[in-house]
Amino acid sequence: xxxxxxxxxxxxxxxxxxxxxxxxxxxxxxxxxxxxxxxxxxxxxxxxxxxxxxxxxxxxxxxxxxxxxxxxxxxxxxxxxxxxxxxxxxxxxxxxxxxxxxxxxxxxxxxxxxxxxxxxxxxxxxxxxxxxxxxxxxxxxxxxxxxxxxxxxxxxxxxxxxxxxxxxxxxxxxxxxxxxxxxxxxxxxxxxxxxxxxxxxxxxxxxxxxxxxxxxxxxxxxxxxxxxxxxxxxxxxxxxxxxxxxxxxxxx
Amino acid sequence: xxxxxxxxxxxxxxxxxxxxxxxxxxxxxxxxxxxxxxxxxxxxxxxxxxxxxxxxxxxxxxxxxxxxxxxxxxxxxxxxxxxxxxxxxxxxxxxxxxxxxxxxxxxxxxxxxxxxxxxxxxxxxxxxxxxxxxxxxxxxxxxxxxxxxxxxxxxxxxxxxxxxxxxxxxxxxxxxxxxxxxxxxxxxxxxxxxxxxxxxxxxxxxxxxxxxxxxxxxxxxxxxxxxxxxxxxxxxxxxxxxxxxxxxxxxxxxxxxxxxxxxxxxxxxxx
Ligand SMILES: Nc1ncnc2c1ncn2[C@@H]1O[C@H](COP(=O)(O)OP(=O)(O)O)[C@@H](O)[C@H]1O
Ligand SMILES: [Mg+2]
Numbered sequence: 001x002x003x004x005x006x007x008x009x010x011x012x013x014x015x016x017x018x019x020x021x022x023x024x025x026x027x028x029x030x031x032x033x034x035x036x037x038x039x040x041x042x043x044x045x046x047x048x049x050x051x052x053x054x055x056x057x058x059x060x061x062x063x064x065x066x067x068x069x070x071x072x073x074x075x076x077x078x079x080x081x082x083x084x085x086x087x088x089x090x091x092x093x094x095x096x097x098x099x100x101x102x103x104x105x106x107x108x109x110x111x112x113x114x115x116x117x118x119x120x121x122x123x124x125x126x127x128x129x130x131x132x133x134x135x136x137x138x139x140x141x142x143x144x145x146x147x148x149x150x151x152x153x154x155x156x157x158x159x160x161x162x163x164x165x166x167x168x169x170x171x172x173x174x175x176x177x178x179x180x181x182x183x184x185x186x187x188x189x190x191x192x193x194x195x196x197x198x199x200x201x202x203x204x205x206x207x208x209x210x211x212x213x214x215x216x217x218x219x220x221x222x223x224x225x226x227x228x229x230x231x232x233x234x235x236x237x238x239x240x241x242x243x244x245x246x247x248x249x250x251x252x
Numbered sequence: 253x254x255x256x257x258x259x260x261x262x263x264x265x266x267x268x269x270x271x272x273x274x275x276x277x278x279x280x281x282x283x284x285x286x287x288x289x290x291x292x293x294x295x296x297x298x299x300x301x302x303x304x305x306x307x308x309x310x311x312x313x314x315x316x317x318x319x320x321x322x323x324x325x326x327x328x329x330x331x332x333x334x335x336x337x338x339x340x341x342x343x344x345x346x347x348x349x350x351x352x353x354x355x356x357x358x359x360x361x362x363x364x365x366x367x368x369x370x371x372x373x374x375x376x377x378x379x380x381x382x383x384x385x386x387x388x389x390x391x392x393x394x395x396x397x398x399x400x401x402x403x404x405x406x407x408x409x410x411x412x413x414x415x416x417x418x419x420x421x422x423x424x425x426x427x428x429x430x431x432x433x434x435x436x437x438x439x440x441x442x443x444x445x446x447x448x449x450x451x452x453x454x455x456x457x458x459x460x461x462x463x464x465x466x467x468x469x470x471x472x473x474x475x476x477x478x479x480x481x482x483x484x485x486x487x488x489x490x491x492x493x494x495x496x497x498x499x500x501x502x503x504x505x506x507x508x509x510x511x512x513x514x515x516x517x518x519x520x521x522x523x
Contacts, residue, residue, distance in 0.1 A: 030377075110362070118358035125322045125352045126424065127345040128375045 020131035038141035058157030062164040066171035080185030082161035096201035100234035104209035108230030111213025146202035273300035273458035274335035281330035308481035351421035
């Protein structure tokens with residue numbers, strides 16, 4: 001009962017924060033500096049790890065699929081499998097998960113420490129809404145950066161698949177034929193589909209982490225607890241949303 | 253200092269009109285945290301332009317009381333109004349400029365000292381960068397902080413942080429200024445400077461001031477009236493002069509505690 005209460009309260013405060021932040025959208029142009037800073041932070045912390053991990057995801061996809069497909073003699077279609085899986089599913093989900101781990105945790109830690117050390121209280125007495133100064137620029141930045149992260153994840157993953165396809169003995173497909181199959185079966189709409197998911201996941205992750213950080217209560221110990229909660233809640237949100245959004249996108 | 257002080261205009265940056273000195277009224281304010289009652293039916297009023305000093309032992313509820321006046325805490329019972337407006341409402345902070353100097357300073361750790369001070373006028377688009385720069389540098393100069401403008405709060409000592417917090421409040425050109433133990437980490441010279449600032453803001457600009465402090469010198473030096481809070485209740489309220497000969501024995505003990513080396517408590521410690 002107590003947990004249910006906490007979950008409902010979390011839902012409520014997250015919506016409220018979203019509405020408040022969006023109400024300040026017109027102030028975004030004069031907060032351009034903060035927006036750029038957040039974009040840079042997201043890119044700087046998340047890009048390298050997204051690139052490295054997507055490479056391995058693409059590779060392992062090709063490896064696993066290549067083995068099964070070879071049994072049916074269909075390994076020449078491996079490009080379509082890696083292409084579609086990365087674009088529609090793994091690119092956006094990977095980017096969102098890494099965003100939660102790198103950026104979401106940092107946001108929760110920063111806002112939680114501002115709360116615990118009364119910086120948020122100070123902002124409120126100065127009549128500067130935290131939703132405007134701290135949340136809005138981060139939400140805007142993640143909307144701009146998620147497509148970039150996802151496209152890089154897609155490209156690197158495809159590339160990783162190509163390398164494995166060429167150099168694994170049982171597959172041995174030349175990059176030209178790998179990419180020509182990939183292009184034939186992976187449409188621009190598949191990539192767009194993935195970008196839409198990435199935008200949604202990224203936005204939700206940042207919003208949740210901001211809200212959990214801002215609602216921290218108690219002493220410095222609670223900062224760590226908030227960070228853990230932010231990452232766990234983000235991961236749950238990504239995976240649950242993923243299922244439902246995929247279902248809706250497939251029906252549409 | 254008085255003639256060159258840039259904090260002069262009592263012009264309200266939100267409405268661009270001259271704003272009057274504001275009063276504060278606290279009526280039967282009670283506050284509970286869970287089962288703990290922190291404030292018990294506290295009632296007093298602070299007149300416009302007055303300096304009110306609130307004293308009392310640690311944990312008596314002074315900081316909590318100040319937070320009610322800026323709207324950071326909501327009363328469990330009773331009412332707090334600033335200039336006749338409900339202190340708990342956000343709209344009040346749009347109409348009355350209230351600055352609180354937090355006990356801990358509450359500086360923005362990710363911003364330099366300069367940016368800490370410049371944040372308020374920038375966010376409220378009160379002035380252009382050049383004018384903000386003048387305001388900020390002057391506030392820093394008043395508190396002897398010129399050298400720290402580019403530093404991060406984490407590079408400062410406790411006393412310096414406190415002074416930055418006061419400077420940040422001055423830049424807000426508040427109509428109501430609240431200080432939570434402003435001199436607790438300062439040396440006697442700096443404490444005297446803070447007293448001067450408080451007195452000047454009152455004399456020249458009619459800034460209503462509430463100071464929470466343990467500092468008897470400060471209280472007797474600048475206060476118009478002094479209230480003493482003990483265990484959440486206001487036990488004494490009157491002109492500062494009355495503190496020279498307090499009636500209430502608890503107040504007398506608080507203001508000039510007797511050190512008793514024969515106290516049995518210490519005897520037990522030795523064994
Ligand atoms: N947010 C809070 N939650 C629970 N208890 C609190 C809170 N803030 C203050 N208190 C309690 O209220 C009492 C008064 O605190 P405070 O006003 O900070 O004392 P002081 O007079 O030293 O400033 C203390 O016992 C403190 O533990
Ligand atoms: Mg206190």
